[in-house]
Amino acid sequence: MIAPNHAADSAPAADEGREIRVRILRQDAPGQESYWERHAVPYEPNMNVISVLQRIAAGARSADGRPVAPVTWDCNCLEEVCGSCTMLINGRTRMACSALVDRLLEEQPEEIELRPMSKFPVVRDLVVDRRRLFRGLERVKAWVPVDDSYDHGPGPRISPEEQEDAYPLSTCMSCGCCLEACPQYTKIEPVRREGETGEAFAERRQGAFDRGFVGAHAVSQAMLFNAHPTGKMIADERLEALTSAGGIQMCGNAQNCVAVCPKAIPLTRSIARAGRAATVWAIKRLFDR
Amino acid sequence: MAQPRVVVVGGGLAGLSATMRLAELGVTVDLLSLVPVKRSHSVCAQGGINSVNALTRQQGDSEWKHFDDTVYGGDFLQHQPPVKEMADWGPRIIDLMDRLGVPFNRTPEGFRDQRRFGGTLYKRTAFAGATTGQQLLYALDEQVRRHEVAGRVTKWEFWDFLAPVLDDTGRCRGAICQDLVSMQFRSFPADAVILASGGCGLVYGRSTMSMVCTGSAISRAYQHGAAYGNGEFIQVHPTAIPGADKLRLMSESARGEGGRVWVPRTPQDPRDPRTIPEAERCYFLEERYPKYKNLVPRDIATREIFDICTTEGLSVEKDRPCVYLDLTHLPRQELDRKLHGILEIYEKFQGVDPRDVPMKIFPAVHYSMGGLWVDYQRSATGGMEEGSPRNHQTSIPGLYAVGECDYQYHGANRLGANSLLSCIFSGLFCASGVIAGSQSSKRTAAEESSRLFDAALRREQDRHEALLGRRGSGDNPYQIHQELGALMTRVATVVRRNEQLSAAYDEVCALEDRWRRCAVSDTGNWTNQNVVFTKSLGDMFPLAKIILIGALQRDECRGAHFKPAFAVPGLQATDEAARRREAEEWCDRFASNTARWLKSTVARPGADGHPQIAYEDVDTSLIPPRPRLYGLVGADLIEEVWRERQQASEARVGGTGVGSGRPLAATS
Numbered sequence: 001m002i003a004p005n006h007a008a009d010s011a012p013a014a015d016e017g018r019e020i021r022v023r024i025l026r027q028d029a030p031g032q033e034s035y036w037e038r039h040a041v042p043y044e045p046n047m048n049v050i051s052v053l054q055r056i057a058a059g060a061r062s063a064d065g066r067p068v069a070p071v072t073w074d075c076n077c078l079e080e081v082c083g084s085c086t087m088l089i090n091g092r093t094r095m096a097c098s099a100l101v102d103r104l105l106e107e108q109p110e111e112i113e114l115r116p117m118s119k120f121p122v123v124r125d126l127v128v129d130r131r132r133l134f135r136g137l138e139r140v141k142a143w144v145p146v147d148d149s150y151d152h153g154p155g156p157r158i159s160p161e162e163q164e165d166a167y168p169l170s171t172c173m174s175c176g177c178c179l180e181a182c183p184q185y186t187k188i189e190p191v192r193r194e195g196e197t198g199e200a201f202a203e204r205r206q207g208a209f210d211r212g213f214v215g216a217h218a219v220s221q222a223m224l225f226n227a228h229p230t231g232k233m234i235a236d237e238r239l240e241a242l243t244s245a246g247g248i249q250m251c252g253n254a255q256n257c258v259a260v261c262p263k264a265i266p267l268t269r270s271i272a273r274a275g276r277a278a279t280v281w282a283i284k285r286l287f288d289r
Numbered sequence: 290m291a292q293p294r295v296v297v298v299g300g301g302l303a304g305l306s307a308t309m310r311l312a313e314l315g316v317t318v319d320l321l322s323l324v325p326v327k328r329s330h331s332v333c334a335q336g337g338i339n340s341v342n343a344l345t346r347q348q349g350d351s352e353w354k355h356f357d358d359t360v361y362g363g364d365f366l367q368h369q370p371p372v373k374e375m376a377d378w379g380p381r382i383i384d385l386m387d388r389l390g391v392p393f394n395r396t397p398e399g400f401r402d403q404r405r406f407g408g409t410l411y412k413r414t415a416f417a418g419a420t421t422g423q424q425l426l427y428a429l430d431e432q433v434r435r436h437e438v439a440g441r442v443t444k445w446e447f448w449d450f451l452a453p454v455l456d457d458t459g460r461c462r463g464a465i466c467q468d469l470v471s472m473q474f475r476s477f478p479a480d481a482v483i484l485a486s487g488g489c490g491l492v493y494g495r496s497t498m499s500m501v502c503t504g505s506a507i508s509r510a511y512q513h514g515a516a517y518g519n520g521e522f523i524q525v526h527p528t529a530i531p532g533a534d535k536l537r538l539m540s541e542s543a544r545g546e547g548g549r550v551w552v553p554r555t556p557q558d559p560r561d562p563r564t565i566p567e568a569e570r571c572y573f574l575e576e577r578y579p580k581y582k583n584l585v586p587r588d589i590a591t592r593e594i595f596d597i598c599t600t601e602g603l604s605v606e607k608d609r610p611c612v613y614l615d616l617t618h619l620p621r622q623e624l625d626r627k628l629h630g631i632l633e634i635y636e637k638f639q640g641v642d643p644r645d646v647p648m649k650i651f652p653a654v655h656y657s658m659g660g661l662w663v664d665y666q667r668s669a670t671g672g673m674e675e676g677s678p679r680n681h682q683t684s685i686p687g688l689y690a691v692g693e694c695d696y697q698y699h700g701a702n703r704l705g706a707n708s709l710l711s712c713i714f715s716g717l718f719c720a721s722g723v724i725a726g727s728q729s730s731k732r733t734a735a736e737e738s739s740r741l742f743d744a745a746l747r748r749e750q751d752r753h754e755a756l757l758g759r760r761g762s763g764d765n766p767y768q769i770h771q772e773l774g775a776l777m778t779r780v781a782t783v784v785r786r787n788e789q790l791s792a793a794y795d796e797v798c799a800l801e802d803r804w805r806r807c808a809v810s811d812t813g814n815w816t817n818q819n820v821v822f823t824k825s826l827g828d829m830f831p832l833a834k835i836i837l838i839g840a841l842q843r844d845e846c847r848g849a850h851f852k853p854a855f856a857v858p859g860l861q862a863t864d865e866a867a868r869r870r871e872a873e874e875w876c877d878r879f880a881s882n883t884a885r886w887l888k889s890t891v892a893r894p895g896a897d898g899h900p901q902i903a904y905e906d907v908d909t910s911l912i913p914p915r916p917r918l919y920g921l922v923g924a925d926l927i928e929e930v931w932r933e934r935q936q937a938s939e940a941r942v943g944g945t946g947v948g949s950g951r952p953l954a955a956t957s
């Protein structure tokens with residue numbers, strides 16, 4: 001988050017004096033104790049959680065009037081397309097920018113509860129370190145292996161059906177909601193050891209990430225690229241990744257992921273496809289020996 | 290010489306395409322961004338990306354016409370060779386993005402589908418649902434990730450570019466940046482630094498832009514001496530959804546797919562819009578611009594919407610200006626296939642389904658045509674010479690700018706779906722010149738004395754610590770930002786008046802003074818967003834001043850810059866001979882205004898803290914400027930008179946088009 005923003009130009013008189021109460025689980029830095037803090041901001045119509053946080057940052061006081069350091073959080077697009085602002089809102093993983101206060105108060109009238117995602121290391125307050133999520137994309141080689149960026153004419157012909165199949169998968173904004181909800185995706189938080197160099201630590205951390213479950217988002221991306229006419233030229237490498245440690249076999253098919261994906265990406269379909277492809281691939285490899 | 294090391298600031302479309310091409314050419318790239326590059330503002334782009342294509346070509350379209358539409362749309366305020374080069378590259382860029390896996394919408398036969406956008410009569414715009422920017426960005430992000438795994442690119446995400454490092458000859462030798470997590474400073478020696486830091490919408494408080502679009506990086510480059518071009522040209526998009534935290538865009542593609550803009554003929558008609566009969570609706574864009582209809586360029590649509598609400602009092606609501614943008618006559622399935630992403634935004638944030646109910650929209654600040662001044666080398670064929678180190682170089686040697694943060698392609702008004710093209714194009718195109726430029730320098734950055742970097746780093750550290758140590762006046766940076774945004778939105782958007790602009794300039798200086806005295810509420814040194822914001826707020830003032838002074842001094846109307854005091858009225862007479870006379874006069878005035886004002890504004894930081902303004906001639910050697918009327922009802926005579934004059938002058942010179950031998954665009 002960079003710039004808090006501003007009050008609506010006109011707040012109707014009817015809601016005058018009404019306050020929204022917010023309870024935030026804060027943490028000053030990695031490795032420190034977390035603590036709850038209460039805030040209150042004046043109600044305005046059409047608020048989302050980001051605008052509530054903006055008021056809190058601007059005020060920098062807790063509900064009992066104590067000066068406190070402004071709460072820290074991530075956001076950018078404010079229209080649910082960049083994937084920055086994931087947090088636990090009233091206990092449910094979702095995007096803060098599209099979480100409308102009126103709806104939240106219907107869910108839970110007394111107060112809104114904000115917590116950082118639990119599957120990623122907290123950096124500060126509501127900001128978490130989602131490096132592992134992006135590492136997942138590297139593990140499954142989520143790209144089209146083109147020769148270069150020069151002109152070689154158009155890409156392959158693609159039918160509308162194939163496009164309509166691929167497009168939803170391609171809208172994955174790496175928010176991590178699916179990972180937060182997944183029972184198989186457990187937190188990995190290595191701590192830098194005394195005397196360990198930055199590079200050595202980064203390498204050790206990567207190793208730890210790579211033994212953990214790769215995650216539904218990455219499985220789905222692997223299927224996206226394995227269906228693309230050029231992308232599939234390295235389909236085997238992706239299947240190799242999906243069948244090694246931390247691969248598709250870890251998925252318990254609980255389907256929590258698909259229920260929370262803000263983009264309604266058909267993750268269970270991708271997981272099923274990946275499961276089948278992995279089985280076929282394993283058998284094929286057995287025969288190829 | 291060893292391959293150079295390049296720093297790229299920004300991982301939107303421009304920064305990623307530059308990084309991809311550089312890495313491919315063997316350059317080691319440090320890629321910095323305030324947010325993970327995959328979350329850059331480019332993901333917000335909805336509608337699509339322009340280029341000539343097989344279909345439009347057979348309907349008479351050409352690269353030349355795309356070029357012509359772009360300069361006509363930009364009211365001729367852009368140097369033509371780079372624009373021509375961009376239009377020429379268009380088809381190749383779309384093909385490339387297609388190969389990278391962008392899921393462009395398809396025709397039944399499996400070709401890329403296209404839609405029509407504003408300011409053209411051709412269906413030139415390729416699109417991937419209504420999240421084209423996201424899809425393009427992801428494709429580039431994937432390629433850069435590939436290079437990262439291969440060790441050619443190092444990403445520095447959550448890093449803030451603070452300053453370029455200049456040596457004693459004034460050449461850029463690297464950058465000083467800050468880690469936004471640990472708040473540590475670090476110098477990045479480099480043979481070239483490319484800024485690809487996007488727009489500066491936050492100077493206006495609320496806009497359609499993302500929260501990191503503060504313009505901090507370009508402001509910092511400017512404060513170190515880089516010239517800034519055409520700052521006063523800010524695009525206000527005609528159709529956005531007003532919101533308390535952000536003005537969310539409703540893409541032009543809604544109109545491209547058949548959306549119609551209207552207001553009830555009865556002011557604030559209380560009826561359900563769906564029950565208002567056709568005859569009682571005013572489709573004002575279609576009535577006034579029968580040729581382009583709802584797809585006139587943005588500056589025109591914005592002014593018409595603004596006028597109908599303010600001057601004519603026909604706003605849909607009484608307390609809040611807005612007009613209807615209506616899609617309800619279009620088939621649901623088609624809407625879902627082509628516009629799902631943007632309809633979902635309206636539905637999610639407004640709680641109303643725009644497939645059933647007309648949307649309520651109003652203009653909002655959207656794009657900066659202006660930006661860092663950059664150079665180019667003209668090629669023999671009138672385009673831009675590939676591989677020249679001058680291309681996209683700012684006035685600081687070794688410092689480059691690409692994407693929305695340069696001033697190059699869009700003149701006084703940008704056409705829809707042309708920005709994604711200019712971003713990818715400028716990123717790809719600049720790479721070979723950047724390499725050539727850094728190889729021409731005598732020393733490599735690695736050989737540069739570490740004293741240079743230490744001193745630059747210390748300056749930034751001191752500035753940071755001074756900010757933390759301020760014992761404030763109690764003024765709050767967020768409050769100051771809110772006031773700045775409200776002020777800029779009031780005086781420097783759709784309608785501009787000199788009294789207001791000059792008063793606003795003083796107010797901005799006063800706000801800057803208050804900023805100098807305000808304190809941060811977080812003085813810690815771990816993920817301190819408060820101090821980062823306060824710093825970038827301070828960097829908004831130079832940009833606000835550039836915008837205001839540029840607008841104040843430009844006494845004319847051009848593209849997005851509209852001053853009623855200098856508007857030339859249309860033809861009033863009804864008698865034919867008198868009309869003809871008026872049209873002749875109109876053209877005389879147009880010609881003299883062109884001679885006086887067809888110049889780019891170039892701002893440099895003055896010693897007294899105020900921008901120093903100079904004007905630069907525009908290279909219009911390929912397409913001569915002409916009145917920009919878009920077939921406005923009642924203005925055909927002006928266009929006719931102008932055409933006759935052009936033909937007469939060509940007959941005198943004895944050529945066809947000026948210099949190019951291409952057909953004269955005015956007749957297209």
Ligand SMILES: Cc1cc2nc3c(=O)[nH]c(=O)nc-3n(C[C@H](O)[C@H](O)[C@H](O)COP(=O)(O)OP(=O)(O)OC[C@H]3O[C@@H](n4cnc5c(N)ncnc54)[C@H](O)[C@@H]3O)c2cc1C
Nearest residue numbers: 299300301302303323331336337450487692693706708709
């Ligand atoms: C809502 C919306 C819809 C749009 N739709 C279209 C469309 O349909 N078609 C079209 O052609 N155009 C469209 N545009 C315009 C287009 O999206 C932008 O002009 C374009 O994406 C800008 O890309 P960029 O690469 O220049 O910068 P951005 O994508 O804005 O990226 C800027 C990068 O710079 C980084 N950065 C900024 N400051 C710093 C700093 N101080 N330190 C380090 N890093 C920094 C950021 O982190 C980011 O990575 C739209 C714009 C908006 C707002």
Ligand code: SF4
Nearest residue numbers: 182251252254255257
């Ligand atoms: S289906 Fe698999 S990936 Fe999805 S939540 Fe369950 S275990 Fe996780």
Ligand code: SF4
Nearest residue numbers: 172173175176178261
């Ligand atoms: S699959 Fe859905 S929930 Fe998971 S990261 Fe992508 S968008 Fe987010």
Ligand code: FES
Nearest residue numbers: 076078082083097
């Ligand atoms: S801020 Fe981008 S998804 Fe919420």
